[in-house]
Amino acid sequence: MTLTQLRAFVAVARLGSVKAAAISLGVSEPAVSGAVAVLRRELGDRLFVRVAGGITLTPGGRRLAAGAAEIVGLAEETRRQVRQAGADSSHLRVAATETTAEQIVPPLLEAFVRRHPDVETTTLAVPSTALGELLLDRRADVAISPVAAEPGAVAAAPGPDTLEHIPFLRIQLVVVASPHHTGARPDHVDGGRLHLPIGRLSREHWLLGPGGLDPGTPGGSFLTRHGVGDADASIFPSTSAALGAAVAGDGLSLAVLHLVRDELRHGTLTVVAVPGTPVNGVLRVSALCGDRRSPAASALCRFVTTPTAVRSLLTRATGVPVDHYRPTVRVSLWS
Amino acid sequence: MTLTQLRAFVAVARLGSVKAAAISLGVSEPAVSGAVAVLRRELGDRLFVRVAGGITLTPGGRRLAAGAAEIVGLAEETRRQVRQAGADSSHLRVAATETTAEQIVPPLLEAFVRRHPDVETTTLAVPSTALGELLLDRRADVAISPVAAEPGAVAAAPGPDTLEHIPFLRIQLVVVASPHHTGARPDHVDGGRLHLPIGRLSREHWLLGPGGLDPGTPGGSFLTRHGVGDADASIFPSTSAALGAAVAGDGLSLAVLHLVRDELRHGTLTVVAVPGTPVNGVLRVSALCGDRRSPAASALCRFVTTPTAVRSLLTRATGVPVDHYRPTVRVSLWS
DNA sequence: CGGCGACTGAAGGGAATGGTTAAGAGGCGT
DNA sequence: ACGCCTCTTAACCATTCCCTTCAGTCGCCG
Numbered sequence: 001m002t003l004t005q006l007r008a009f010v011a012v013a014r015l016g017s018v019k020a021a022a023i024s025l026g027v028s029e030p031a032v033s034g035a036v037a038v039l040r041r042e043l044g045d046r047l048f049v050r051v052a053g054g055i056t057l058t059p060g061g062r063r064l065a066a067g068a069a070e071i072v073g074l075a076e077e078t079r080r081q082v083r084q085a086g087a088d089s090s091h092l093r094v095a096a097t098e099t100t101a102e103q104i105v106p107p108l109l110e111a112f113v114r115r116h117p118d119v120e121t122t123t124l125a126v127p128s129t130a131l132g133e134l135l136l137d138r139r140a141d142v143a144i145s146p147v148a149a150e151p152g153a154v155a156a157a158p159g160p161d162t163l164e165h166i167p168f169l170r171i172q173l174v175v176v177a178s179p180h181h182t183g184a185r186p187d188h189v190d191g192g193r194l195h196l197p198i199g200r201l202s203r204e205h206w207l208l209g210p211g212g213l214d215p216g217t218p219g220g221s222f223l224t225r226h227g228v229g230d231a232d233a234s235i236f237p238s239t240s241a242a243l244g245a246a247v248a249g250d251g252l253s254l255a256v257l258h259l260v261r262d263e264l265r266h267g268t269l270t271v272v273a274v275p276g277t278p279v280n281g282v283l284r285v286s287a288l289c290g291d292r293r294s295p296a297a298s299a300l301c302r303f304v305t306t307p308t309a310v311r312s313l314l315t316r317a318t319g320v321p322v323d324h325y326r327p328t329v330r331v332s333l334w335s
Numbered sequence: 336m337t338l339t340q341l342r343a344f345v346a347v348a349r350l351g352s353v354k355a356a357a358i359s360l361g362v363s364e365p366a367v368s369g370a371v372a373v374l375r376r377e378l379g380d381r382l383f384v385r386v387a388g389g390i391t392l393t394p395g396g397r398r399l400a401a402g403a404a405e406i407v408g409l410a411e412e413t414r415r416q417v418r419q420a421g422a423d424s425s426h427l428r429v430a431a432t433e434t435t436a437e438q439i440v441p442p443l444l445e446a447f448v449r450r451h452p453d454v455e456t457t458t459l460a461v462p463s464t465a466l467g468e469l470l471l472d473r474r475a476d477v478a479i480s481p482v483a484a485e486p487g488a489v490a491a492a493p494g495p496d497t498l499e500h501i502p503f504l505r506i507q508l509v510v511v512a513s514p515h516h517t518g519a520r521p522d523h524v525d526g527g528r529l530h531l532p533i534g535r536l537s538r539e540h541w542l543l544g545p546g547g548l549d550p551g552t553p554g555g556s557f558l559t560r561h562g563v564g565d566a567d568a569s570i571f572p573s574t575s576a577a578l579g580a581a582v583a584g585d586g587l588s589l590a591v592l593h594l595v596r597d598e599l600r601h602g603t604l605t606v607v608a609v610p611g612t613p614v615n616g617v618l619r620v621s622a623l624c625g626d627r628r629s630p631a632a633s634a635l636c637r638f639v640t641t642p643t644a645v646r647s648l649l650t651r652a653t654g655v656p657v658d659h660y661r662p663t664v665r666v667s668l669w670s
Numbered sequence: 671c672g673g674c675g676a677c678t679g680a681a682g683g684g685a686a687t688g689g690t691t692a693a694g695a696g697g698c699g700t
Numbered sequence: 701a702c703g704c705c706t707c708t709t710a711a712c713c714a715t716t717c718c719c720t721t722c723a724g725t726c727g728c729c730g
Contacts, residue, residue, distance in 0.1 A: 325545065333410070
C-alpha cells in the first residue's frame, strides 16, 4: 500500500472513471489501473465494479475511499507543517480526557496563550488509557487528566525515561439533579436534600457526556464501580448538554463541584447526597521528563501552578475569543 | 515520503534511539538511518539531533512525529476496515456542520439506527463549505446542513452527476438571552420583551458554539452579515455550553427555537426581538445522485421525511444509549 | 453484428525503495 | 588520550514501484 496508489484510488473514487483519474493525475490509464490492481490484490476486495454509466464502489471500496483521502490529505498537511515549522511559531499539543478537554483545557489554554501569544495550541480528546501512549509517541506534548486523590499517597519519584506528573488542582465530583427530578423518590428526601443509597445508583437514569464512563477517570471509575453503564445511561454530545438535560429534570449527572456552583446557587441543580461522594480528584499535567520535552510543554508545566492558571480554572467558563478558538480533535486509538 | 519511512521515524521518535528503533522493527540500524535521511532531505529539516544521552526532536521533527504516527495508524486501520468490510455490516458516514452535528444528527441517527440496527454510523463535523467536497470525495455518504429558507424558491432539478438535496424540516433561529441579561439596556425593553436594533448586534457579547459563525449556515450568515465576529464573540466548546452561558446571563446567543423551548417556558431564557429574526432555515440532507449512493445513504434519505424522524427531532434531546454512542469526528480540510 | 469507448493485462525499463555489510565520524566516560 | 557506543555514510544488491506502449477484453449502442 503506497501513497501513490492511494492517491490514484482517491481520484478514481472521486471522478468515477479510471480514464478521468488518469487525466487528472497526468498519467496513463494503465498506470492508474495498475495501482488499483495492486490495492485490490493486497486488500482482497474488488474496490469497485464496472456498471452501466460508470463504476460503483463496493463497501470495502467506500471505506478505502474515505480512509485513503484522509491519509493522503494528512500526509500532505504534515509535509507542509514540517516545512514551515522550524522558524517562528512553537506548537503545543495537549491531550486530555473528553471531559477535561471540554471543561478544563479551554480556559487553561486561553490563560496560557494570553501569556505566551506566540504558541499555537491543539487539544486532543482521547480515552484516558491512551494519554501515556500519546506522550510516548510524541503525538502530544502534555497530557491533562484527573486522577483519584489518594489521601497521603506520595507520587513516586519519576525515573529518567518515564513521565513526570504535576498535580495542580483538587476537584470534587458530586452527583447532581434537578430539585424536581422525579426519579429520586420522596422517601429519600431528608431535610430538603436528596439522598440516594449506593445500591440505587445503577437503577437511576444517568446523563453523561462522552467519556463520562471512562473508567480511567475518577468519575467514570466511581460510576462503573457501582454498575452504571450496564444500566441505562444516556450519552450526550457534550458534558454541557448532559448537564442541560439534568437541569431539565431528566436524570442524574456527575459534575465537577465548582463548575456547577452557579446552577446550585440558582437552584436549577441540587447536590444529591450519595455515600462515597464527593469523589475527590486531582487534576495533573503530565509530560516527558527532562530534555525530551518541548519548550512550550515546559512552559505549560510551569504555568499550571501559577495563581493565574488556577484563577482561570475557578472562574466561570467564559468561552474564548474567536481568533483563539481551535477545535478539539478526537483521536482514535489504533494499537 | 513512504509509509515505511514514516514507520521508521515514528519508532525513532518514540524510542529515542536509532538502534532501539532498528531492533523494534527487526532491521539493521543503517536501514532506519537511511529512511530518516530520505525524510530529512525531502522535508529540509534535521528532524532530530544527537544530544547528550540520546536525541532531541527539532520542532519540525515533533510535527512529523505526530503526523507520521497518525498516518501510519490510519493506514493500518483503513486496511483492517476494508478487509472486514464486504460481508456483514454496512456503514454510514454523516457529514454535518458543527451545530447540526451536535444538536440535530444525534437524535436523528438514534432513531435511524433503531430502525436499521445493522448500520454503523460515524458523524463528521466540518465547515459548511466542505460538505460538498466530502460527498464528492466519498469521504461522507450523506450531508446534513441547514440552508436559508428562500420563500418561493424551487430547487433546481439535480443534474445526473451532481448532488441531490432533500429538505426535511423547517427551523427558526432566534436570538436568546437571560431575562436578567445586563447587556440589554432598559430602553430596549418594551412590553416585557427585550428589543434590540439591528445596528447594536455587533456591540453585544455573543456566546456561540464552534461553527456558530460559519457563514455558510443561516445563523452564521446572519451574524457575520451584521458585523458579529469582528466584535467580541466568545466561542465555547459546544453549543450547549454557549447556551449555558447565556442562561447565566453572560450575553446573547442564537438558538434553534424548538430546541430551547424548555428554557423559554421556564423563563431561564427569553427571546430577544431583533429585526430580521426569526431567521428561517431548512434542514436538508444531501447525497450523490442515483446509483453513486450507498444503500445506507439511500435508506437515510428515505428516512428523514418520515414522521418517526421528524418526531425524533422535535422531542427534547435525550442522549443516546451507551452502546449506540459514537463520537463525532472533526475533519480538517486540506485542499 | 460491427464499431467504439473504457478498463485490464502483458512486457519492459528506469528509478526508487528497502535492505544488507563495512567503514567512518563524533560524543562520552574512564 | 583512549576505548566504547551510537549514528551516519558508502557501496552494493534484490525487490518493488511507477510509468510507458501495445494488445486484449468487456459492455454499450447504433
